Structures are given as structure tokens and as C-alpha cells.
Amino acid sequence: xxxxxxxxxxxxxxxxxxxxxxxxxxxxxxxxxxxxxxxxxxxxxxxxxxxxxxxxxxxxxxxxxxxxxxxxxxxxxxxxxxxxxxxxxxxxxxxxxxxxxxxxxxxxxxxxxxxxxxxxxxxxxxxxxxxxxxxxxxxxxxxxxxxxxxxxxxxxxxxxxxxxxxxxxxxxxxxxxxxxxxxxxxxxxxxxxxxxxxxxxxxxxxxxxxxxxxxxxxxxxxxxxxxxxxxxxxxxxxxxxxxxxxxxxxxxxxxxxxxxxxxxxxxxxxxxxxxxxxxxxxxxxxxxxxxxxxxxxxxxxxxxxxxxxxxxxxxxxxxxxxxxxxxxxxxxxxxxxxxx
Numbered sequence: 001x002x003x004x005x006x007x008x009x010x011x012x013x014x015x016x017x018x019x020x021x022x023x024x025x026x027x028x029x030x031x032x033x034x035x036x037x038x039x040x041x042x043x044x045x046x047x048x049x050x051x052x053x054x055x056x057x058x059x060x061x062x063x064x065x066x067x068x069x070x071x072x073x074x075x076x077x078x079x080x081x082x083x084x085x086x087x088x089x090x091x092x093x094x095x096x097x098x099x100x101x102x103x104x105x106x107x108x109x110x111x112x113x114x115x116x117x118x119x120x121x122x123x124x125x126x127x128x129x130x131x132x133x134x135x136x137x138x139x140x141x142x143x144x145x146x147x148x149x150x151x152x153x154x155x156x157x158x159x160x161x162x163x164x165x166x167x168x169x170x171x172x173x174x175x176x177x178x179x180x181x182x183x184x185x186x187x188x189x190x191x192x193x194x195x196x197x198x199x200x201x202x203x204x205x206x207x208x209x210x211x212x213x214x215x216x217x218x219x220x221x222x223x224x225x226x227x228x229x230x231x232x233x234x235x236x237x238x239x240x241x242x243x244x245x246x247x248x249x250x251x252x253x254x255x256x257x258x259x260x261x262x263x264x265x266x267x268x269x270x271x272x273x274x275x276x277x278x279x280x281x282x283x284x285x286x287x288x289x290x291x292x293x294x295x296x297x298x299x300x301x302x303x304x305x306x307x308x309x310x311x312x313x314x315x316x317x318x319x320x321x322x323x324x325x326x327x328x329x330x331x332x333x334x335x336x337x338x339x340x
Contacts, residue, residue: 006136007045007336010129010161011037011329012120012187014290014297016245017254019235020260023207031173032235034175034242035157037164038188038325042122043111044072044129045336049079052076052105060116063196064123072108075127075154076134082150084150087256096157106134117196119265119291121157125332130159134333144331148176164331166245168237186327187306189284191275191319193294197265205264213326229263254286265293274294275318282312 013035021030042058052073056064105215107129114122128151135142142150144162151158152174159174160167166179209229217230244252266272272289275296279287285300285307296319300306310322 002186003137003139005047005336006043006133006334007043008129008133008136008332009041009043010052010332011039011334012042012122012125012325013037013115013157014096014120014244014288014327015259016257017167017238017241018259018261018291019238020203020206020232021235022210022232026079028172029040029203030171030235031156031169032174032237034167034196034238034245035160035167035169035173035176036180036186036327037160037166037329037331038327039329040120040190041329042113042114042126042129042318043335044126044133045109045111046076046106046130047131048137049105049107052108054108056110056112058110058112059114060122061110061112063116064110064112065087071123071127071155071158072110072130074322075130075151075158076106076108078150078154079131079134079140079142079147082142083138086089094187106137106284108133115192115295117198118192118295119197119289119293120190120295121161124157125161126215127151127158128332130332131158131162136334160331162331165328174304179242179245181242181245182248184245186248186250186253187301187303188325188327189279189298189300189306189309189313190290190323190325191296191298191313192321193269193272193275193296194320195269195294195310197269197293199292200266202261202268205268206261209267235260250285250299250301254284257286259288259291261292262289265289269294271318275313278313278316278318279309282309282316284309 016034020030054070088323147162148159156172168177210232213229241256244256276287279298286299306324314322
């Protein structure tokens with residue numbers, strides 16, 4: 001059967017831990033992070049076209065680039081290059097894609113529910129979905145592991161969106177190991193902020209806060225007294241967090257959440273402090289800024305508490321909107337191949 005259209009569903013992510021190391025000479029930071037995919041999904045469809053292109057609808061569509069800066073287009077180009085490197089061009093194992101040297105492209109349609117620039121890896125998720133969709137459209141036959149390897153070259157969070165579930169990320173976050181934890185379902189409430197944060201700006205602010213902390217320490221004053229952050233150390237995986245996940249214990253998990261980017265995100269977006277405080281006041285087991293922000297997420301005791309917490313946060317006026325989700329969710333998955 002020749003496939004002429006493929007639709008993929010792909011989840012958002014939150015970081016249960018995000019430990020950030022010192023600034024590297026290449027401008028990146030070494031990370032140790034625990035990714036957790038949640039049931040907030042974008043849908044991405046691909047069909048053959050004369051040239052590569054992308055159109056976007058839904059949440060924040062007007063803020064998503066539709067030109068060469070779009071990460072999904074970069075993912076398609078990376079997959080095409082990888083298949084060509086293997087010697088058979090994008091025709092792949094099944095022979096259904098364009099032949100080697102053929103300039104035909106794909107039209108990508110993205111239907112968004114994941115907010116843009118919100119710390120939920122929406123752009124990375126769409127790139128992962130484009131990889132999975134084109135792998136199916138072209139009959140290329142790459143395994144999930146092979147797609148993750150391609151994804152790692154596209155962006156830091158793209159490989160995890162292919163994998164899904166719960167995983168430990170190292171390096172820039174692209175080196176993944178599945179978390180060996182028993183099955184469990186966690187109930188989350190997301191509070192979407194009325195605004196955005198630039199990921200490079202949040203990391204840059206962390207570096208400045210740490211430098212201020214180092215200067216304060218050299219002067220004999222505790223970093224915290226000057227509103228600074230302690231100097232950077234090599235990031236380490238939280239044994240407390242992993243023990244909570246292995247136990248499947250939401251209360252222990254809530255106490256173990258951590259994010260080195262939370263302080264700089266709050267310094268740039270002070271309203272987040274009020275959002276986090278409101279969630280704790282309404283009984284969340286844990287409250288954290290997601291990634292580089294400005295979305296905040298809250299761990300509920302169960303489904304009923306998640307509903308109550310979402311209603312309370314919405315009524316408190318501390319965020320633009322709220323959503324409930326469960327996790328872990330599966331990674332990017334084909335939901336709609338359509339024969340001609």
C-alpha cells in the first residue's frame with residue numbers, strides 16, 4: 001500500500017528535574033534532566049508536495065515561523081539527508097518516497113494545542129512528529145532508536161518527543177535513557193502565562209545570577225543575601241526524585257521536583273511567583289516552572305483533585321488559562337496513514 005498522507009500525534013513535555021551545569025565554551029550548558037511526556041498533544045500531518053512547506057493553526061499559530069527557521073522543516077531536511085547518506089535517497093526501504101536527487105518535498109500541517117515558547121517543547125515536539133510522519137510517508141523504515149539519533153541533531157528536546165514516557169536526558173538533553181520505573185499515572189495541572197520567555201534569555205540570566213553569587217561568595221557574603229544563585233557545579237541526577245518515581249508515590253514526587261531555571265524565569269517574569277504560590281495554597285503536591293517557562297505545572301493527588309485545582313487556579317486570576325493532563329504519555333505516534 002502506498003501511503004499518501006500521514007498524521008502523527010505528539011506530546012508536550014515537562015521536566016521533573018532540570019539541573020544546569022556551567023556555561024560551556026560552545027555556549028551550551030551540560031544538563032541532567034528528567035523528561036516526562038504529558039497528554040497535551042499537537043497533531044502534525046504530511047503529504048507529498050512540490051516543495052517543502054509548513055502551515056500552522058491553533059494555539060499560538062501566528063508565533064510559529066513558517067519559513068526555514070521552522071524546526072519541523074529542519075527535521076524533514078535532516079531525515080532526507082540521513083536516508084540519502086544510507087545510499088538509497090528518500091525512497092527508503094519500501095521505495096515509496098521520492099527517488100535519489102528528486103526535489104519533491106512535503107507539505108506539513110501543524111495543529112497546535114501546545115503553547116509556543118512556554119517551556120513545554122512544542123516546537124521540538126512538532127519536529128519529532130515530522131520525523132515520524134515522513135519516515136512513514138517515505139517508507140524509510142528507520143527504527144525509533146534511529147529516529148532519535150536523527151532528532152538529536154535537530155534540537156535538544158526533539159529526541160525525547162520521539163521517545164516519550166519518562167526519560168533521563170544528559171548533554172544538551174539529547175542523550176536519553178529510559179527511566180526504569182514501574183507503570184504509574186500522574187495527574188498534572190498546567191497554568192499558561194499571559195506572555196512568553198526566551199530560552200536563551202533565561203539561561204543567560206541564570207549565568208549572570210550565578211556570577212553574582214560567585215562574586216558574593218568571594219566577598220564573604222552568602223549568595224542568597226544578594227538575590228543571586230550559588231555558583232554552578234556539574235549537574236547530578238536527583239536520587240530522591242528517581243526513588244519517588246520507582247515507588248510510584250505522588251507525594252514524594254511532588255517534594256522532589258526541581259528546576260535550576262526557575263529562579264531566573266521568575267526574575268524575568270515575576271508574576272510566576274504568585275502562580276506557584278496559588279497552586280501550593282490550593283493543595284498541589286508539587287509546583288514548578290516548566291523548563292525555561294513561563295508555564296507552571298502542579299502535581300495533583302488524583303483526577304478529582306486535578307479538576308478542583310484547575311478550577312481554583314483559573315478563578316484566582318493568576319494565569320491566562322489552565323489545562324489538565326496525565327503522564328507519562330507515549331512519544332510521537334502515527335494515528336492516521338491514509339491510502340489513496
